[in-house]
Amino acid sequence: MSIDLQLPRWRPARRLLVVVAVLASTALAPARATGPAPARATGPAASPPVAAVASATAAAAPEAAPPAASVPAAAATGPLAEPRVAAGAVVLADETTGQVLFQRNARTPRAMASTTKVMTALLALERLDLRQPVVIGAGPPKVGEESLRLRQGERFTVRQLLLGLLVKSANDAAVALAEAVDGSEAAFVGRMNRRAAALRLRDTHYVTPYGLDRPGHQTSARDLARVWEVAMRRPDFRDLVATRSARLPGGPALLRRFVNSNQLLGPYRWTVGGKTGFTNQAGRCLVASASRGGRRLVAVALGSADAFADVRALFEYGFSGFVRARLAARGQAVSLAAGRPAAFQVAADVDALVRLDRLGRLSLAVTATPAASAWLVVGRTRLLQVPLARLPAAGPPPSETLASGAAVRPWPVPPGAAAPTIDPFLRRPSP
Numbered sequence: 001m002s003i004d005l006q007l008p009r010w011r012p013a014r015r016l017l018v019v020v021a022v023l024a025s026t027a028l029a030p031a032r033a034t035g036p037a038p039a040r041a042t043g044p045a046a047s048p049p050v051a052a053v054a055s056a057t058a059a060a061a062p063e064a065a066p067p068a069a070s071v072p073a074a075a076a077t078g079p080l081a082e083p084r085v086a087a088g089a090v091v092l093a094d095e096t097t098g099q100v101l102f103q104r105n106a107r108t109p110r111a112m113a114s115t116t117k118v119m120t121a122l123l124a125l126e127r128l129d130l131r132q133p134v135v136i137g138a139g140p141p142k143v144g145e146e147s148l149r150l151r152q153g154e155r156f157t158v159r160q161l162l163l164g165l166l167v168k169s170a171n172d173a174a175v176a177l178a179e180a181v182d183g184s185e186a187a188f189v190g191r192m193n194r195r196a197a198a199l200r201l202r203d204t205h206y207v208t209p210y211g212l213d214r215p216g217h218q219t220s221a222r223d224l225a226r227v228w229e230v231a232m233r234r235p236d237f238r239d240l241v242a243t244r245s246a247r248l249p250g251g252p253a254l255l256r257r258f259v260n261s262n263q264l265l266g267p268y269r270w271t272v273g274g275k276t277g278f279t280n281q282a283g284r285c286l287v288a289s290a291s292r293g294g295r296r297l298v299a300v301a302l303g304s305a306d307a308f309a310d311v312r313a314l315f316e317y318g319f320s321g322f323v324r325a326r327l328a329a330r331g332q333a334v335s336l337a338a339g340r341p342a343a344f345q346v347a348a349d350v351d352a353l354v355r356l357d358r359l360g361r362l363s364l365a366v367t368a369t370p371a372a373s374a375w376l377v378v379g380r381t382r383l384l385q386v387p388l389a390r391l392p393a394a395g396p397p398p399s400e401t402l403a404s405g406a407a408v409r410p411w412p413v414p415p416g417a418a419a420p421t422i423d424p425f426l427r428r429p430s431p
Helices: 012-027 049-058 114-125 158-168 171-182 187-198 221-231 235-241 309-320
Strands: 090-094 100-104 133-135 155-157 245-247 257-259 269-281 283-292 293-302 322-328 332-335 345-346 350-355 363-367 373-378 381-386 388-390 401-403
Touching: 012 245, 049 235, 090 221, 090 309, 114 158, 114 171, 114 187, 114 221, 114 283, 133 158, 133 171, 155 158, 155 257, 158 171, 158 235, 158 257, 158 388, 171 187, 235 381, 257 269, 283 309, 293 309, 309 322, 322 381, 332 363, 350 381, 363 401
Parallel strands: 332 401
Antiparallel strands: 090 100, 090 293, 133 155, 245 257, 269 283, 283 293, 322 350, 332 345, 345 388, 363 373, 373 381
């Protein structure tokens, strides 16, 4: 069984060109590097040398990205095409920070098919021991569609049923686990909905533990990403969704020996797990995680003709089209307009993944009413909020001031900087 930059004082345009090239090369740096770690920096005035930042980023990456040629600065600032996906609803997010990199109809309720089983597995893992035996009752044999052909009176461990649930996507395994947790399928579905409410899954309602089309059985791409992230915090869940093949005792042998329904596991080598789904109403569905170059992404596709192609396109867009950059540093002064004295300061470092073609187009938008707020924008599109605090009346004059409407200069994130929480709903803390 296989379980299995203090930059030189060049002209602003030339300096920005160099910063873009450096950040792009940092994103594409080889994942394995050697050499001592550079000294830690604290802000733009103390940014480490460019080569040191790239080396530190590479050394921190646990997995090798595919070979890629250096990206010229001109190419890095050219238009970046959005991922070509056909799914009715999608979302792509950075797991470490929760930052959404791409979304379409991400809050629209839709049928979810067997991605339902992510919640089923999560609750079973929370309530049952993996070694606990389960005697199959009268309920599981009555469920149709994908199944293990479970028979009343058969005995399996919880782990065996979870393999059937998550690797083969067996509906009868879902009912067997539901009855093991709560005694009946109906009581377990009630537990599923209570947990959905506790996780603030506002677009989600469960009718069954397996996901066949039923009126009102629905979720959204964003909600599904959320419950997936919660489940992926558990090592036992991660081990199950990374399993490529399994065999359960009994027969029929053709149904009890199976491979993972997630076709990205293996062929797309950065995939660390996923859960598939399909019904006539839901279409092809997939939620999955991938890790590459030290970055973890989660992607969801609902209502697709080819969810595997859609999720792969989302992953490639996220891994290849973004670079992590520092956009504002704690203590930087902020004014409401160029030439006006600063009244505020940045309250915390602002680090984020920035699309390569937006690195040279960022600016700051500050409003004073009803309360002071600041946003990093591209044109009129808000990308990220900048936390503000009042500038102390006493103290040395600021060395650098961010003014509303002025361009923002990105620079590499200092080595060792903690990852921020951009969207706590989708963020999965490091295990």
